[in-house]
Amino acid sequence: MSLQYSVLASGSTGNSLYIETEKHKLLVDCGLSGKRMVELLSHINRDPKDLDGILVTHEHSDHIKGLGVFARRFQIPIYANTKTWQAMSDSIGKIDNDQKFTFETGTVKEFGSLQIESFGVSHDAAEPMFFSFHHEDKKLTLLTDLGYVSDRIKGVIRESDAYIIEANHDIQMLMMGRYPWNIKRRILGDSGHISNEDAGLALSEVIGHNTKRIYLAHLSKDNNMKDLARMSVEQKLGQYGIQLGEDIGLFDTDPDTPTRLCAI
Ligand SMILES: [Zn+2]
Numbered sequence: 001m002s003l004q005y006s007v008l009a010s011g012s013t014g015n016s017l018y019i020e021t022e023k024h025k026l027l028v029d030c031g032l033s034g035k036r037m038v039e040l041l042s043h044i045n046r047d048p049k050d051l052d053g054i055l056v057t058h059e060h061s062d063h064i065k066g067l068g069v070f071a072r073r074f075q076i077p078i079y080a081n082t083k084t085w086q087a088m089s090d091s092i093g094k095i096d097n098d099q100k101f102t103f104e105t106g107t108v109k110e111f112g113s114l115q116i117e118s119f120g121v122s123h124d125a126a127e128p129m130f131f132s133f134h135h136e137d138k139k140l141t142l143l144t145d146l147g148y149v150s151d152r153i154k155g156v157i158r159e160s161d162a163y164i165i166e167a168n169h170d171i172q173m174l175m176m177g178r179y180p181w182n183i184k185r186r187i188l189g190d191s192g193h194i195s196n197e198d199a200g201l202a203l204s205e206v207i208g209h210n211t212k213r214i215y216l217a218h219l220s221k222d223n224n225m226k227d228l229a230r231m232s233v234e235q236k237l238g239q240y241g242i243q244l245g246e247d248i249g250l251f252d253t254d255p256d257t258p259t260r261l262c263a264i
């Protein structure tokens with residue numbers, strides 16, 4: 001049996017990833033309203049009542065906006081590290097103890113045959129973490145919201161079958177754009193977001209012979225465009241001798257439309 005996934009939504013307006021094996025159905029983040037989360041799941045013919053858990057990467061509102069409402073309504077367990085629990089407690093409202101679980105950074109959590117490896121990233125939140133999902137001999141990595149891709153992270157995410165990776169901004173567009181300087185500096189800094197070029201460069205170092213699909217995620221709506229992101233990543237990979245095409249596909253994600261439910 002395969003590992004199936006859909007990026008339900010991605011971008012500064014809200015993020016959520018759906019993932020399932022034959023036995024378990026999970027979300028990573030719940031960054032849109034509870035109502036919108038139900039609609040997004042219905043696009044891929046999935047029912048919120050069947051979810052076994054929601055993993056939380058960090059407490060920024062584009063990752064937890066609907067979390068409290070949605071988890072309470074459908075009685076879904078929430079998994080986050082201790083510092084993220086503390087940081088988000090005021091925003092998500094009361095969560096029953098039997099729905100509260102800790103998943104610490106740098107540990108592995110198992111849901112049947114699915115092993116989820118968490119790792120820390122540099123980003124301006126309490127203790128942000130992202131995941132590589134291991135299922136049978138397949139691996140899927142989710143990596144957004146980080147200022148730079150460290151060697152440690154590259155080691156963890158190496159040779160994934162699929163990557164959902166941040167391509168937040170085009171550096172030129174950001175620099176020329178209307179954002180005030182302190183915001184620009186935050187985005188460009190070590191605890192901000194990675195650019196299209198950063199994404200391409202990191203991918204060039206971690207792609208393996210098994211890598212089939214790359215999804216560009218968390219695009220800034222002001223400082224990036226889908227075509228530009230794809231072009232920049234493709235160009236960067238080309239510089240390192242990696243050609244996209246039949247072997248490796250490059251895909252968009254969208255702030256408001258789920259990607260096709262896909263299996264690796
Ligand atoms: Zn975010």
Ligand SMILES: [Zn+2]
Pocket residue numbers: 058060123125145
């Ligand atoms: Zn964030």
